[in-house]
Amino acid sequence: MRHTKIIATVGPASDSDAMLDALIVAGTDIFRLNFSHGTHDTHRATFARIRAAARRAKREVAVLQDLSGPKIRTGLLEGHTPIQVKPGDRLRIVTGDIVGGPGMISTTFEELARSVRPGDRLLLADGSVELRVDESDGREILTTVVEGGPIGEHKGINAPGVPLPASAITAKDVKDLEFGLALGVDMVAVSFVQSAADLEQARRLMGASGAAGAADVPLIAKLERPQAIDHLDGILQASDAVMVARGDLGLEMPFERLPRAQKEITRQARLQAIPVIVATQVLESMTIEARPTRAEVNDAANAVADGVDAIMLAGETAAGVHPARAVQTLDAIIRDAEAAPVYEQRTIFRHPLHKDHAQALCEAAVTLANRGDAQAIVAVTRGGRTARRLSALRPRAPIFAITERDDTARRLSIYWGVMPLCTQIGEHVDAAGALIGEQLVARGFVAPGAAVVFVNIGADLTRADANYLKIQRL
Structure with missing residues (x-):
């Protein structure tokens, strides 16, 4: 039996009865609903399909609600067409629901313009575009392009090293959380957790939701900013599990530090008997290819060797051309890694977890x-x-x-x-x-x-x- 669990994200490529059946047969233990996309109606329909697929398979398959959190994203563009920028170009970032175009993009995250200073770096679209802040008046940011490329709608904006005064729970998250708990999700992930206070706020909201059993729903802290690592002890004590969300975390800190951060988070969580999930670009090439790269295979196997509890697939199953094959591939990698003679997962705890x-x-x-x-x-x-x-x-x-x-x-x-x-x-x-x-x-x-x-x-x-x-x- 495979010990390490597999989480598959549901999206356009996998949101059908036939594909959900195939993903369960391939080895999916948990399905993730990404509330950064979709509506309550679409998530309700997907949830019902997952429950029906689990009944057909006679398997206990969980549903994970992933709240979007205070993700900074680009706004709409003229004709919904990406703009192209090259090194040396000037680009304005304005605050509000404004349609952008050549030379200007928008964001609804008001704190960004208030927080950046000249010389700060901004990374767009998973780091493919880099900007240098020249000046900001609190509403509009003037930047110079350092690394060019296309910028589309709803693309992420990261500000490495810039303290952003934002709670991990947004007004949208409050509504989504209430909806998810009433629907009956099995666990909830809170994005961009920076301290235990974010999880305590989420638990208060869950307790006040009125949904049956809401107080017992496990809470997963997504670690996506360096501040979370600074407060890791408190976060571990306040959460039921943690997720190493390497996408934003790898942009918010120097990329060469990411492997060490992942291993340290895993080690600390294991010492406190808190489950660890590793996520983002695990088998990224399988979004378009039938086979993973050798580096991806080694990455997944090393996560297993470190003792993580679960590995999550995102775009590979949500938007990839081979969703079920991606899960089958990860299942095979995990099984082989667990069969290695050096695979020994017994933990010596820092202190007795319980004395009873x-x-x-x-x-x-x-x-x-x-x-x-x-x-x-x-x-x-x-x-x-x-x-x-x-x-x-x-x-x-x-x-x-x-x-x-x-x-x-x-x-x-x-x-x-x-x-x-x-x-x-x-x-x-x-x-x-x-x-x-x-x-x-x-x-x-x-x-x-x-x-x-x-x-x-x-x-x-x-x-x-x-x-x-x-x-x-x-």
């Missing part, structure tokens, strides 16, 4: 599985806590999280090594163990006669069937 009987039982279960050469660990869980703790300990055997709650099953899709299975358990958990074992054999997850570790953790220490750990052959 539940943690002790989880650590004992992993030790028993590793030393007893078990083919699987079966964890009965209601809210998912047992499975999350086991995942953080990185056992060699896959973790089958047995739960009666479909929302818990889908939320566990992001955790390394966890295969969520939704089934009826009943009051007597121990008695259900035999039936669960039969299901694992029948579905081909474990071989007949294989050793399996069973663990169940309850709050009541006086009940023998509520807390147990055993190993048996099926």
Whole structure:
């Protein structure tokens, strides 16, 4: 079983019943809805198609809502036609809903003109165009083109090193978040997080939304600015997972620092048992090609070796010519990387994560599985806590999280090594163990006669069937 999870972004190339079916068969664990694009109506329709595809596949596939955040983008252009700039050209950037053209573009992000100073760099369209700020009056920026190229509508604008006084939660995000929670998304990603305060604001909004179970929806912090790395400890404590969003992060800091930043974020998150997602340009060439570059293969494999929990595809599945093949390719890369003899994912934590009987039982279960050469660990869980703790300990055997709650099953899709299975358990958990074992054999997850570790953790220490750990052959 593959331990590292795959997230696929849904877009024009993949938003159909047939392609969603193919993406699940190829190995997708989580579908991402990018709220930087689309409308509530289109996202509602896509969400329904994903749920239907998951039912057809009899898989617990999660839906991730990715909020757009305070992304700075270019405005509309005359005739919706990109303009071309070359080194030495002068280019004005004006604030407001103004249609641009040759020599002038617009942005609705008012703080940009108020924040930049002469000499600051502006990077447009994922860094393909570079501008130097000459002057700004707080409403309009005069720049000189350093690196030329085409500039289209809705292209990103980055200002490396410029402190931008913007909350990670915009007015649009508030509406989108309320919509997503009412729809029933399984997890939410907050873009451009700079500190724990951004996540605390998101949690307050989730709690006040009134949607059923909204307070329990996992919150993912997208790390896209250097300020987030400066406040990484607080962000890790306030989030359920973090995403290394290398697109904007690689523009906001010197590009040569990005690999070290990714590894440090991964290391720090692993020490605190927080899942890590790596995203952006993982298999970028497969947007137009049938095969990835060798560098992309190595990049994905190295992320697996570092111990990330999930790898996300964006344009490869949203707009690429081979969405399912991209997922199949990533699946193959991950499986081979995990088969390497040096692949050892057990973590020595900086300090005990928990000091309770539940943690002790989880650590004992992993030790028993590793030393007893078990083919699987079966964890009965209601809210998912047992499975999350086991995942953080990185056992060699896959973790089958047995739960009666479909929302818990889908939320566990992001955790390394966890295969969520939704089934009826009943009051007597121990008695259900035999039936669960039969299901694992029948579905081909474990071989007949294989050793399996069973663990169940309850709050009541006086009940023998509520807390147990055993190993048996099926």
